Amino acid sequence: MARSTDAAGANGRSRMLRWLGYPHVRALLALVLVFCLGLYFNADGAFFRWATHRDMLRHSSVYGILACGMTLVIITAGIDLSVGSVLGFIAVAFSILSIHHGWSPWLAIPACLAIGALLGAVSGALIAAFGIQPFIATLAMMVFARGLAKFVSHGMKVSNYVQTPEGYVALDMPAIHGLIDQRILNGNLAVVTLIFLACLLISHVVLARLRWGRYLYAIGGNEEAARLSGVPVARMKLLAYGLAGFFSAVAGICQAAQEYQGDPEAGATYELKAIAIVVIGGTSLMGGRGGILLTLIGTLTIGYMEKILSINAAGEASRLMLTGAIIVAAVLLQRIRRR
Numbered sequence: 001m002a003r004s005t006d007a008a009g010a011n012g013r014s015r016m017l018r019w020l021g022y023p024h025v026r027a028l029l030a031l032v033l034v035f036c037l038g039l040y041f042n043a044d045g046a047f048f049r050w051a052t053h054r055d056m057l058r059h060s061s062v063y064g065i066l067a068c069g070m071t072l073v074i075i076t077a078g079i080d081l082s083v084g085s086v087l088g089f090i091a092v093a094f095s096i097l098s099i100h101h102g103w104s105p106w107l108a109i110p111a112c113l114a115i116g117a118l119l120g121a122v123s124g125a126l127i128a129a130f131g132i133q134p135f136i137a138t139l140a141m142m143v144f145a146r147g148l149a150k151f152v153s154h155g156m157k158v159s160n161y162v163q164t165p166e167g168y169v170a171l172d173m174p175a176i177h178g179l180i181d182q183r184i185l186n187g188n189l190a191v192v193t194l195i196f197l198a199c200l201l202i203s204h205v206v207l208a209r210l211r212w213g214r215y216l217y218a219i220g221g222n223e224e225a226a227r228l229s230g231v232p233v234a235r236m237k238l239l240a241y242g243l244a245g246f247f248s249a250v251a252g253i254c255q256a257a258q259e260y261q262g263d264p265e266a267g268a269t270y271e272l273k274a275i276a277i278v279v280i281g282g283t284s285l286m287g288g289r290g291g292i293l294l295t296l297i298g299t300l301t302i303g304y305m306e307k308i309l310s311i312n313a314a315g316e317a318s319r320l321m322l323t324g325a326i327i328v329a330a331v332l333l334q335r336i337r338r339r
Helices: 002-020 023-040 050-075 083-100 105-128 134-153 175-181 191-209 211-221 223-228 233-259 270-281 292-311 316-333
Strands: 161-164 167-170
Touching (some): 050 191, 050 233, 083 105, 083 233, 175 233, 191 211, 191 292, 211 223, 223 233, 270 316, 292 316
């Protein structure tokens, strides 16, 4: 009788570990746990209001856009520390072009997207062509892009107030800023959230519907085997990091539009949020495993966690420590393999 009880308990534990071996299950469990914390620590009912969830989606969308590009890079067993700095530079560049120079959004937006993709491709070239480690190459780009943002902005925020010999003059704010920052459906959905969903769709198509996606997974699984199988490894790394730069540019445009200015310090530490989202979602840092649906779940998890801490008036120190602890827990859970 005791043996059968022990066997039943062992089978139960085995089934639990088998279920935890699925990254989607782990990601959903993390999201459910954070959501339940919100139900308990609801700040006198603030968590039960739709405005709280709406604002969470709007706030986390920029992080989620960055995480779309980070997912593509991490699937190749790489990392991109430059996404926050590229965001800051693009926020400055977009503000200069649209506010100070009066460029049409049909010109300013494509130009900024091309610049972001180019900066990402430079990181990819350093990694693919010169064999520099992704950590080092993107760290160099992080410093370079931040310096570039401060250089072109002269270290100041770029707004619609400009200095002339007669004093400060207020320029007309381009309509594109208000368009991106607005809410639709009676104020229930932010345009930037729709942009985030579009980025998710693009990433999903690349990973799940195109041959490029299979190549990225192959590189992350075993780069040398992928090369021997005919996968164009160098070009695929250029693609992955170029797309990461592209999504950073999208996030930078959204950031500038929401703040109605270009801040050269914008995006500082955002790369850590993007990495946290991808890891908490369940995409493996070792490469070769993961997906964009996991990134969506990770975005919601981080978004709800920050919102719960915010409505309960938790300090920035608590948020950072809790995020670090959750990242460690997520990496430890990734060691559980599906049996």
